Amino acid sequence: MSKVTVIGAGNVGASVAQLLLERQLAREVVMVDIAVDPASGKALDLSQAVCARGGAALIEAGDQYVLSRGSDVIVITAGIPRKPGMSRDELLKTNAAIVSDVALKAYSHSPDAVFLVVSNPLDVMTYLVREVLELSASRVVGMAGVLDSARLKHFIAERLGYSSKDITAMVLGGHGDLMVPLPRLTTIGGIAISEFLSDDEIGALVNRTRQGGAEIVGLLKTGSAYYAPAAATVEMITAILRDEKRVLPCSVFPEGAYGLSELAIGLPAVLGRGGVEKVLEISLTEQEQKLLQQSAEAVKETIRSLENILKSESDG
DSSP: OEEEEEEOOSHHHHHHHHHHHHTTOEEEEEEEOSOHHHHHHHHHHHHHHHHHTTOOOEEEEESOGGGGTTOSEEEEOOOOOOOTTOOHHHHHHHHHHHHHHHHHHHHHHOTTOEEEEOSSSHHHHHHHHHHHHTOOGGGEEEOOHHHHHHHHHHHHHHHHTOOGGGEEOOEEBOSSTTOEEOGGGOEETTEEGGGTSOHHHHHHHHHHHHTHHHHHHHHHSSSOOOHHHHHHHHHHHHHHHTTOOEEEEEEEOOTTGGGOOSSOEEEEEEEETTEEEEEOOOOOOHHHHHHHHHHHHHHHHHHHHHHHHHHHHHHO
C-alpha cells in the first residue's frame, strides 16, 4: 500500500482524500494546508468515515510538510480562485508563488514522488512545478484531460439517454476555452458518434464541454466544481499507484511530439508507476492539429506572462 499527500484541503483536496480512502488506494493519506483547523477537522471526519465503512487506512492533516515524508504521489491543489477586481496577472502571480513554495517543500520530504498538479491555470502550473523542481518529464503531470473528457461523455449520455459506461471520448489541448475535443475519436460501444448525432449537435456538445467548468461556477454562484475534478484526479492516482499503464489525456510535456515543446499541454499519455511513461503521438487531421497548435499558443502566452512577472520581480 502507498502513501499520498494532498496539498490543499479545500473542496477538491478533501474530495480527493475521501475517494482515496473509500477505494482503499493508499495505506496513508495526508492533507497539508496552512488552515490547520479546517484541514484537521476534515481529517477527523474522514477518519471516522473510514471506521464507519470498516476500513483501516490512516489520514492525517496539518501544516507541517514533514507529514508528507515518503509519499509516492504528491497532489497539488493549493491556490486561490480569481476574486472580483483581480486581474489575470495578479491571479497568476499569486498562484505561481503558492504552487512553487508548496512543491519545493513537499519535494524536500518526498524526492522520489510523482507530482500531480490540479491548481489553476493548470497547464502553466504543471510547467512551473517541473521548472522549479528540475524533474524529468515523467515525474510531473497535470489533471485536466480526464475531467474534460468526462464532461463530454456526460453531455453525450445526457443527450442520447445511453449509458456513459459505453462512451469513449478524448479531449486534448490546454485546460480552457481552447481545449480540443476530438469527436472523430468519440464512440458509443465502439460506434462512431456521427452515427448518433448530426454535426451541429456534436458541435453544441463540444462547445458545452469547453464551457463545462464555467457552467458549474454559474450555478454554484460561489466556488467551482470539485466532485468531478477530484474523481478525475483519483483516476490518475489509481493508474500510477497500481501501475495500470492506462491511456489517459493528461497535461504532459510533449518534447517535440505534435511539433510542440517548452510547455505542458493535454495529450494522450500512458500512466503507470513511473508517472508519465509515454506520450502517445496519434494522427490528427489538419484541422485538429491547427486547433491543438492554437491551444498550445494560448498556454505559451500565459507561460510568457508568468516569466515576465517573475523577471520584473527579480529586477525590482
